[in-house]
Each structure stands twice: as C-alpha cells, then as structure tokens.
Amino acid sequence: MSLKGKDFLTLKDFTGQEILDMVNLGIDLKTKLKAGIPTPILAGKSLGMIFQKASTRTRVSFEVGMYQLGGQALFLSSNDLQIGRGEPIQDTARVLSRYLDGILIRTFSHKEVEDLAEYADVPVINGLTDDYHPTQVIADLITIQEHKGHLKGIRFAYVGDGNNMTHSLMIGGAKTGMDVMVACPEGYMPNPEIVAQAKQYAAESGGSVTVIHDPKEAIAGADVVYTDTWASMGQEAEKEIRQKAFQGYQVDSAMMALAKPDAIFMHCLPAYRGYEVTDEVMVSAQWVVFDEAENRLHAHKAILATFL
Ligand code: CP
Ligand code: NVA
Numbered sequence: 001m002s003l004k005g006k007d008f009l010t011l012k013d014f015t016g017q018e019i020l021d022m023v024n025l026g027i028d029l030k031t032k033l034k035a036g037i038p039t040p041i042l043a044g045k046s047l048g049m050i051f052q053k054a055s056t057r058t059r060v061s062f063e064v065g066m067y068q069l070g071g072q073a074l075f076l077s078s079n080d081l082q083i084g085r086g087e088p089i090q091d092t093a094r095v096l097s098r099y100l101d102g103i104l105i106r107t108f109s110h111k112e113v114e115d116l117a118e119y120a121d122v123p124v125i126n127g128l129t130d131d132y133h134p135t136q137v138i139a140d141l142i143t144i145q146e147h148k149g150h151l152k153g154i155r156f157a158y159v160g161d162g163n164n165m166t167h168s169l170m171i172g173g174a175k176t177g178m179d180v181m182v183a184c185p186e187g188y189m190p191n192p193e194i195v196a197q198a199k200q201y202a203a204e205s206g207g208s209v210t211v212i213h214d215p216k217e218a219i220a221g222a223d224v225v226y227t228d229t230w231a232s233m234g235q236e237a238e239k240e241i242r243q244k245a246f247q248g249y250q251v252d253s254a255m256m257a258l259a260k261p262d263a264i265f266m267h268c269l270p271a272y273r274g275y276e277v278t279d280e281v282m283v284s285a286q287w288v289v290f291d292e293a294e295n296r297l298h299a300h301k302a303i304l305a306t307f308l
Helices: 016-034 057-068 091-100 110-119 134-148 164-175 192-205 214-217 234-247 279-284 285-306
Strands: 048-053 072-077 101-104 124-128 156-159 179-183 210-213 224-227 264-267
Touching: 016 134, 016 164, 016 285, 048 057, 048 091, 057 101, 057 285, 091 101, 091 110, 101 214, 110 134, 110 224, 124 134, 124 285, 134 164, 134 224, 134 285, 156 164, 156 214, 156 285, 164 192, 164 210, 179 214, 192 210, 210 214, 234 264, 264 279, 264 285, 279 285
Parallel strands: 048 072, 048 101, 101 124, 156 179, 156 224, 179 210, 224 264
Antiparallel strands: none
C-alpha cells in the first residue's frame, strides 16, 4: 500500500516492512546521487519547514534533499511566522496546505504536531518533538545496514537519557527485529507506555526490548552502541542536575571495550564531548558518526519521496 499523502509522525504508524522500504529507498537514492544520476521526482513541489527549536542537520539535509529531488524547501522560523504571535496551529495548517505539498515541523509538544497533521491537507513530517525523532532513526537504520549488512538480530545498546531518541530507536529497532538494550539512570527512564509498545512490536518481529539501569550490562556484547545528549533542547536549565545524575553513563573507551570487537558507536549529534561521550570515542568513531549524519540527507529524500 502506498504511503503517499500520509503523515510521518512516529515510526509506530508503519510496519517493519514499510520502514525497511524507506531504508532501502534511502540507500538507492544515495547510490544514484554518488553516480551523478538525477532524481527529480518532486519537481514543482514545495516543502515548508517550521522550526521552533534549533537545527543544523535536519534543516540543511531536508532543504538540500528537496532541492536534489527537483523541489523547493522554505525555512519557516516560528519567530517570523504568525504562530509566534498567537495564530492558532489549526489556521496555520489550513493556510499552509493551500500553498505547500508538505510541512515539516520541529517543536516541543508532540500534540502540536498531531494537531498540525489533523488540520493540514498535506503530509506532515515530524522533524523532532520532546517525545520522538523518527527521521533520525531512518538515517540510523541506513547506517547500521551499511556497516553491519543487516538489521534483524543486531544487538543494539542505548545508554543515557531516556528521551525522544530512545523512544524512536526502541520503536524502529523493535519493528526491524533488533535486540534493543536500553540503560538509563533512575528518574530518566523512557516513557513506560512507549517501552510497552516497543516490547509488543519486538514480540511480533522476533526482536526484543530490554530496559535496565546498568550501562555495562547493556553494552556487553553489543554490535552498536548509541548515546545522546544528557540535556535535550528545552532542558538547558537542568544541565547541572543532569550531569550529576548521569555519572557512570559516559561512553568512553572502557565502555566500548565491553561491546563486540567490531562494534560501532553512533550518536545523532550534536555531541557534547566530556559528558555523554569522550573525545577519544568520538575520534575513533568519526567514520561512522559522520556517515550517520550524511545519511540524514539520503533518509530524508526517501521520506520525502515516499510521503509527498
Ligand atoms: N540530529 C539532529 O536532529 O540534528 P539537528 O538538531 O542539528 O537537526
Ligand atoms: N535529544 C536531543 C536530540 C537532538 C537531535 C534533543 O531533543 O535535543
């Protein structure tokens, strides 16, 4: 069944096969780009991109991706839109739908993205909320596929804050048959409802999802070790408290040594060296981490091609 015209809000809404199709399309578009083969499949189409939080990768890769597909992207800062002065999201959705072929939004509350999607007549893409970051996970799955050759059966370890990345990685990993181990300190665990859903998806795919506190246990024998910032966008005021709470969760060389000898380290970026990861691990892993960042472009083109 075609996903054209649907929204891309969380990976919960897609089957494992649909997620794999996006991954494979991303790899195909990457190969074509490197071979110099043009792919103007969105010629004449426009994507509006509303950002209520900062972004380097998501903004630039969607903008360039849209251009490479023959279309156009408009960066819409919430400071400049009338949303910033109180125009309701419903009216914004209705109006933007009259001009655009798709809307990407990065914001705080996931409910706001759902509201936008409800009132927009064009596909809405979630570019990150406090609860989910699904576009990142398509790029992450492409990266794992490229470096490990498969997704099913991968031992995936996430260590750190139980945040939007944790949620989307658990769902994406579970749906594609990975064995996902998550370790977070008490008080910073992922949302238990999302954990329960991810466990259900894993039961259907033959994978598993395990959430614990001990980072060493999570990393032991892993193929992939993943971490993210301890203080996400919007949590800047909690930085110091969080740095204390996350002692023992830094991914350093000793932690990486517990994983499989050929394990890869991944990070959605931006990375804060000396906190969730050491400079040494970042330097030794840069060939994967920056492939992962590059794959945002290819993943986003696959998402745009699928939904627009
Ligand atoms: N990983 C990621 O989403 O990066 P940006 O915040 O720079 O878009
Ligand atoms: N968890 C981070 C991800 C940044 C891409 C945040 O929400 O700030």
